Amino acid sequence: MRSYHQYCAIAKTLDVIGDRWNLLIVRELLLQGPSRYTDLHQGLPGIATNLLAERLRDLESDGIIAREEAPPPIATTLFRLTPRGLELEPIIYELGRWGAPLMNEPDEHDVRRDHWLALPVRLFVNDRTPDEPPATIELRAGAEPMTLETREGKVHTRRGAAENPDLILTGKPELVVGVLTGELGLSTARARGLRTQGNTKVLGRLQPKAGGAHPTAGESISRSRPHKRRGNSADN
Amino acid sequence: MRSYHQYCAIAKTLDVIGDRWNLLIVRELLLQGPSRYTDLHQGLPGIATNLLAERLRDLESDGIIAREEAPPPIATTLFRLTPRGLELEPIIYELGRWGAPLMNEPDEHDVRRDHWLALPVRLFVNDRTPDEPPATIELRAGAEPMTLETREGKVHTRRGAAENPDLILTGKPELVVGVLTGELGLSTARARGLRTQGNTKVLGRLQPKAGGAHPTAGESISRSRPHKRRGNSADN
DNA sequence: CAGCATCCGCTTTGATACTG
C-alpha cells in the first residue's frame, strides 16, 4: 500500500497495517498462536499464496511478526507476533466489538473456521468467580473441537479437545456461542438443537462483559422468544 | 473492496471500513464534525476526488455517515457520522494509540493539517480537576488556531481561536503537543522555541492518561527497512 | 464555487501454476 504521507497517528498506523489481509493475519496469530505458513493459509481462506508471502515479509520488516526456525521436533518455520505486534490486540478487539452486530447474516458464500469461535468468547466473556478452581468446557461446533478454560478471573481458549472437561457443548456454532455469551438461554439453545454432557452449572461462571453482545433483532441469535413456551426442563 | 467472505466479526468489519481512505474519512468527521465535501477533501490530502465521492456513497449506504441538506444560512450538503458511525471512535483511538510511537519521524513528503493536533490531545489528556471552572487554552501551531477547553473532567478541542483564553501556546506543533501531553517540560519547550501568553498554571490541570505518549518508545523498528517491495521495478 | 463523473496510466489483487 502506498503511504498516505500524512503526519497523523491514524494514517501512520494504517500505513503499516492498513493493507488488505494484514489485520486478518494478526487475527490468526492472536487466535492460533505461533503458526506455520500452511496453517495461516488455512486460516485465511481467499488469500493468494503470493500475497500471504508478501504480507508476511512486510509485517516482519515492520516489526509486527517474527519468524522462528523451530528445532527438530517441529522442524519448520513458525510465524509469531512480536511484543509490538501483540499490542495490536486492542485494535482487533474493538474491530470485533463493532462488527458483532454484523454477524446475524451468514452470507451465502461465507467461509467458516472453527477456531474463529474463540473471538466472541474473548470479547464478551469473563470468569465471574476468580477464586474457584478452574473449570473446563469443551466446544464441539465443527470439525475441530475447542477448549475453554476459566481460570483466575479470565477465560482462555485453545484448539483441540479437553482432557477432563466439566462440560461438553455440542451443536451449531451460533448455539454454542450464544450460550457462552449469555445471549441464548440454555433451554432455548437445547430446543434448537444444542446438546450438553456434564455439569451445566459451570456456565454460571461465565459473565458477559460490559457492553457485550448486543441484543440483535436477528432470529438466529436472540435472548428471548416472542412468546413464552415454557414447558422445557428448567435447568438454569 | 471485495468482501473477505469470512464469517468472522473482524472480517465483516473490514468489509465495511477496510477500504483505503474509509477510516481517514471517519477520522475527519470525528475531529471536524459535520463537514462539507470540500472540507473533507482538504482534510484528506492525496485522495482523488472521484474516490472521495465513491467512498462517501459507500459509507452512506453502510449506515456510517449521513448527508444532510443544510438550510440557507449554509446552503450546502453536510456529511456527518451516524450514531453507528460514531461507534467507530474506539477503533480510531486504538489505532492512534498504537501509532503514537511512529510519530517521531515527520517524513520528507508528509503533509500536515492543523486540526489533526486534536487527536493526541483526545488520546492522552484528561482534566485532572473536574470541580474547578473551565479553563481555555488557545493553540497556535499553524495557520489556523485551535482551542482546547477543560470542562468537568474532560478535555474538548475545536477549530478556531478562543474568545478569552487563559493561556495561548504558540510554536511548532510538536512543541505544543509535547507540552499538552506532558512529554515535554515547559522550560524545555520554551528553550526550543515555544512561546506562551497568559497563565501557564492551567497546564497543571491537564493530566496525561494512563499508557500515554512515550517519547522514545518507537525504537528504530519503523525506521529500518531491510527489504521492502519486490525489486522488479527498474526505477525510472 | 460545491459536488461530483469521466478518462487514462499505473499498481495491486486474486487465481493458477510451478519449484526447492
Next chain:
DNA sequence: CAGTATCAAAGCGGATGCTG
C-alpha cells in the same frame, strides 16, 4: 512445507470536464 512466477482484472491517483 514454504514459498515464486505469471498474468488478467480490478482498484488507485491524477487530470480534467461537467452541472447546479
